[in-house]
Amino acid sequence: xxxxxxxxxxxxxxxxxxxxxxxxxxxxxxxxxxxxxxxxxxxxxxxxxxxxxxxxxxxxxxxxxxxxxxxxxxxxxxxxxxxxxxxxxxxxxxxxxxxxxxxxxxxxxxxxxxxxxxxxxxxxxxxxxxxxxxxxxxxxxxxxxxxxxxxxxxxxxxxxxxxxxxxxxxxxxxxxxxxxxxxxxxxxxxxxxxxxxxxxxxxxxxxxxxxxxxxxxxxxxxxxxxxxxxxxxxxxxxxxxxxxxxxxxxxxxxxxxxxxxxxxxxxxxxxxxxxxxxxxxxxxxxxxxxxxxxxxxxxxxxxxxxxxxxxxxxxxxxxxxxxxxxxxxxxxxxxxxxxxxxxxxxxxxxxxxxxxxxxxxxxxxxxxxxxxxxxxxxxxxxxxxxxxxxxxxxxxxxxx
Numbered sequence: 085x086x087x088x089x090x091x092x093x094x095x096x097x098x099x100x101x102x103x104x105x106x107x108x109x110x111x112x113x114x115x116x117x118x119x120x121x122x123x124x125x126x127x128x129x130x131x132x133x134x135x136x137x138x139x140x141x142x143x144x145x146x147x148x149x150x151x152x153x154x155x156x157x158x159x160x161x162x163x164x165x166x167x168x169x170x171x172x173x174x175x176x177x178x179x180x181x182x183x184x185x186x187x188x189x190x191x192x193x194x195x196x197x198x199x200x201x202x203x204x205x206x207x208x209x210x211x212x213x214x215x216x217x218x219x220x221x222x223x224x225x226x227x228x229x230x231x232x233x234x235x236x237x238x239x240x241x242x243x244x245x246x247x248x249x250x251x252x253x254x255x256x257x258x259x260x261x262x263x264x265x266x267x268x269x270x271x272x273x274x275x276x277x278x279x280x281x282x283x284x285x286x287x288x289x290x291x292x293x294x295x296x297x298x299x300x301x302x303x304x305x306x307x308x309x310x311x312x313x314x315x316x317x318x319x320x321x322x323x324x325x326x327x328x329x330x331x332x333x334x335x336x337x338x339x340x341x342x343x344x345x346x347x348x349x350x351x352x353x354x355x356x357x358x359x360x361x362x363x364x365x366x367x368x369x370x371x372x373x374x375x376x377x378x379x380x381x382x383x384x385x386x387x388x389x390x391x392x393x394x395x396x397x398x399x400x401x402x403x404x405x406x407x408x409x410x411x412x413x414x415x416x417x418x419x420x421x422x423x424x425x426x427x428x429x430x431x432x433x434x435x436x437x438x439x440x441x442x443x444x445x446x447x448x449x450x451x452x453x454x455x456x457x458x459x460x461x462x463x464x465x466x467x468x469x470x471x472x473x474x475x476x477x478x479x480x481x482x483x484x
């Protein structure tokens with residue numbers, strides 16, 4: 085009985101594959117698209133990020149100054165800077181908002197006098213927080229202020245015959261013990277799980293509805309049911325078919341991401357080649373073991389909903405909220421840089437994303453790993469049993 089059921093399931097699966105091989109558009113989206121799209125996507129993001137950074141770093145800083153005569157020593161430093169230019173703006177605050185100048189500086193009226201008397205005069209710097217060039221100009225100006233402060237401090241210490249070394253209470257030395265691979269892995273852990281889950285869901289959605297609800301619309305499901313084939317074998321064959329197709333999507337997505345990581349343009353957003361060091365054989369094995377139950381769960385849910393729905397439109401309506409939920413969970417997990425409780429690994433979709441993060445960060449816990457597999461596997465079994473019952477109930481299968 086089981087042998088016959090398995091044989092029938094394989095026949096159903098190969099029937100679906102024959103239909104798939106005739107669909108060039110789907111084959112293109114499965115194989116060529118991720119290989120080209122992901123490198124282009126991340127390469128473009130990295131390229132435009134560099135262009136934006138370069139464009140928002142002003143080559144010349146235009147500054148309007150109030151009371152320049154009150155601070156001749158500071159103005160001397162400013163005038164010696166080759167990239168600092170002065171504006172005779174009548175309305176500096178307005179010009180700053182209109183992005184005509186980068187900074188507006190107001191010196192204390194008795195600036196130099198307070199400096200000579202070992203006082204602390206004020207210097208007010210106005211900038212445009214909504215303009216990145218103004219923010220970058222402010223950072224440069226802060227370095228100029230620090231340099232001026234250091235000069236004044238040296239003069240005051242020299243007056244009192246005190247060495248500057250006297251102020252060195254301690255010498256901090258900061259050593260980053262992480263490797264480039266670990267730093268790249270943290271970036272990959274933020275992005276890769278999200279894209280894999282989205283690709284898995286999208287792949288299973290397009291293929292899953294095509295082999296369930298679409299067959300009901302075309303009327304071909306009836307032809308299949310009149311044959312002497314166990315209906316549970318039909319369910320199993322379709323689920324295995326969709327799982328294999330979704331797995332092919334994942335494999336080509338992995339290859340596409342590998343190519344993207346090899347591209348120097350992606351180093352700004354994905355850690356570049358450094359992230360590749362985190363994707364070794366053990367990590368790949370762990371990712372595969374995590375993704376298999378996730379893929380099974382997604383496929384079983386889609387097949388169950390596709391079996392219940394009368395039309396593709398109805399099935400899409402049921403699955404759209406789930407699709408949105410997956411996207412929200414993925415985006416939220418990208419921003420989550422904190423340790424989560426053990427019960428988080430029992431929440432569908434959320435558990436897989438955090439488990440994949442653990443793989444990339446090399447902090448996999450056995451209990452959490454097993455909990456993810458068990459949770460997704462139990463949900464898969466429940467939906468497979470539900471689908472099998474619906475296939476054996478013609479009132480649901482052919483409901484009007």
